[in-house]
Amino acid sequence: MKTYDYLLSYGVKPSVQRIAIMDYLLEHRTHPSIEDIYLALCDDIPTLSKTTVYNTLKLFVEHGAAQMLTIDERNVNYDGDVSLHAHFLCKKCNKIYDLPAAQEEERMEQFNMNGFAVQEIHQYYKGICPSCAAEEE
Amino acid sequence: MKTYDYLLSYGVKPSVQRIAIMDYLLEHRTHPSIEDIYLALCDDIPTLSKTTVYNTLKLFVEHGAAQMLTIDERNVNYDGDVSLHAHFLCKKCNKIYDLPAAQEEERMEQFNMNGFAVQEIHQYYKGICPSCAAEEE
DNA sequence: TTTAAATTTGTAATAATTACAATTAGATTT
């Protein structure tokens, strides 16, 4: 599907900037920060403003087209993959990895039964990634 | 156990400020922010500096006497309960609730087998809390 | 008591994020 239509499917009105940002998110599964996205797209869209990147990501999240990760205390990261999956933050290189999700159906039921209306699930793990662990030798 | 000895048990050298901050954490299971702690202790320790609160919490986390929560994108929160448990952030009132943890032994093994050395587990849920849901009627 | 080391403090710097008004672009109407 073209990104144009992909955005429409989430109820987001496409624009040059929005398409470029969503494209970046879908093609770079690196969980980029606002800064990452801004710097990467500056070349193609020289007039791009960082405020637009903020606005656009907020819009994406509101429409469910992206998810915000708060795993890294230094800044927020974004993920174009909105399916349920876990994240691993390496404390050494600060890269964020995708990991398979734990099943949550039962827990969701439990929590909802107790009156907690869950809208977002985040499974975060922190430690040392395989690549950094290998380097330690 | 006195907080003095409690800190020692984590290898943290006690001081007036450190005892006051740890006491606050242990007595207020509200997952306070730096600001919360600072404002709460200002009365008792008028000379308290916010930098000290930052330094102290960093020290506690390094020694395993507290854990840092990155559930709220606006700021970092701290928890004196370092046992494994889940957290729920209400998007309306911004309060953070404790919830029972999902078992993680199997997954830890899996991840470790794949070379991810897990040091921290965070189970975050976001949505509307029972109290705010009740108010909506 | 003197000295040394660690802790605390206050200020200044940095970095992330938000507010907001002005500009620009896109769509609609005439």
Add this chain to the structure above:
DNA sequence: AAATCTAATTGTAATTATTACAAATTTAAA
């Protein structure tokens, strides 16, 4: 196609959270 309206983008300034760091204070040791 020109004029009008609306929405999106931009740039700047303000705000907020956090960190850096040197000076002052406290605590422990000699």
